[in-house]
Amino acid sequence: MIQQLCNFSRICFTNLGADMKDAPILWIVIPCYNEEDVLPVAGDMFLKKIISLEDNKLISEESKILFVNDGSSDTTWDLIKDLSGKDRHFKGISLSRNFGHQRALLAGLMEAMNRSDITISIDCDGQDDVDAMDEMIRRFAEGYDIVYGVRKKRDTDSFFKRFTAESFYRFMNGMGTEVVFNHADYRLISKRALEAFSDFKEVNLFLRGLIPLVGFKSATVFYDRKERMAGVSHYPLKKMCGLAFDGITSLSVKPIRYVTIFGFLIAFISFIGVMWAVIQALRGETVSGWASMTSIICFVSGCQMFSLGLIGEYVGKIYMESKKRPRYIISERIE
Ligand code: UDP
Ligand code: MG
Numbered sequence: 001m002i003q004q005l006c007n008f009s010r011i012c013f014t015n016l017g018a019d020m021k022d023a024p025i026l027w028i029v030i031p032c033y034n035e036e037d038v039l040p041v042a043g044d045m046f047l048k049k050i051i052s053l054e055d056n057k058l059i060s061e062e063s064k065i066l067f068v069n070d071g072s073s074d075t076t077w078d079l080i081k082d083l084s085g086k087d088r089h090f091k092g093i094s095l096s097r098n099f100g101h102q103r104a105l106l107a108g109l110m111e112a113m114n115r116s117d118i119t120i121s122i123d124c125d126g127q128d129d130v131d132a133m134d135e136m137i138r139r140f141a142e143g144y145d146i147v148y149g150v151r152k153k154r155d156t157d158s159f160f161k162r163f164t165a166e167s168f169y170r171f172m173n174g175m176g177t178e179v180v181f182n183h184a185d186y187r188l189i190s191k192r193a194l195e196a197f198s199d200f201k202e203v204n205l206f207l208r209g210l211i212p213l214v215g216f217k218s219a220t221v222f223y224d225r226k227e228r229m230a231g232v233s234h235y236p237l238k239k240m241c242g243l244a245f246d247g248i249t250s251l252s253v254k255p256i257r258y259v260t261i262f263g264f265l266i267a268f269i270s271f272i273g274v275m276w277a278v279i280q281a282l283r284g285e286t287v288s289g290w291a292s293m294t295s296i297i298c299f300v301s302g303c304q305m306f307s308l309g310l311i312g313e314y315v316g317k318i319y320m321e322s323k324k325r326p327r328y329i330i331s332e333r334i335e
Helices: 002-018 039-055 076-086 101-113 132-141 159-174 191-197 207-214 237-251 254-282 290-323
Strands: 026-032 064-069 090-095 118-121 146-151 183-190 218-223 330-334
Touching (some): 026 039, 064 101, 101 118, 132 146, 132 183, 183 191, 237 290, 254 290
Parallel strands (some): 026 064
Antiparallel strands (some): 118 183, 146 183
16 A cells, blocks of 8 residues: 555656656856857757757756856857847846956856756856756756766866866865866756855855855766867966966965964974074084075065965955955846
8 A cells, every 4th residue: 555655656756747837947057258259159059958958848948048248348249139039048148347257157147046946057168068967957856956067088178278277176175175076167056055155245256166165965967078169268377377266265264274384384494493503603613604594584585475475365355355346247138
């Protein structure tokens, strides 16, 4: 009897899952900055994907593709408007200036939050495999609130890009900012996780480090990272170092602790040096140690400058946070 009851409820539940009315509303959030070469192709690609997800009854027919124009100086916004005129799935918001990838993504996620059950954030350039979305949505149906898209390997990246990107993750983790290895910003977030995340009010955004702090059940889905469809990367080494530094200093105080430990070490070595100098002086063997003296002064002052700079970085972050400026400003919206 109990067995039959279980079977019956299982059948009902399975049918419910397959019913369109119960399928979640998905919003795909795509930040775009000067992507006029990519958008026409990418638009088609995302549209095909969302239609196939709808056909497979994985998502509701009310699902949308939301482009966020991050203050592009080319025709990106016009292209987004054209796309939205052609198909009901496309939506768009335009930021008042270039706020950067992380904030553009945040703007899109907040826009989608109250009108979707799940969001998937993805880059515009076709590097992330859209076919991984099926698996992500299935994971959501299994009860996971956050599903991270993780690159299997980096064959398509140049050796330099691969090396710097992998060092980035290792360095971040070493510095106390927990990030999912080889996961960029391709991820599914459920409505309740996004609502919880909307309470994180910081101005210094590093989503890859912040989202894991939200908690909830999470899963990973692996995919092959492709080459950019067209155009060039907006993350050259300089920007990537900036992102790593921002990520570390806005999420972790480990560097300050390392500086303290380093300071202790230097103080200890200096103490030995002083002892040595005193003993030498008492034995009357003082030498004209100009070179060693200069080296020590240079080294210690270098350490001090570095430590001051690092502490200044944190002070600067507090300064920026204390202003409570808006993290993005939307200037136009396609409804
Ligand atoms: N992007 C953005 N604002 C910026 C820089 C980049 O919205 O200031 C977008 C860009 O259009 C792309 C995504 O962020 O959709 C990732 O950028 P990109 O592909 O240049 O970085 P990479 O994949 O090389 O790390
Ligand atoms: Mg890219």
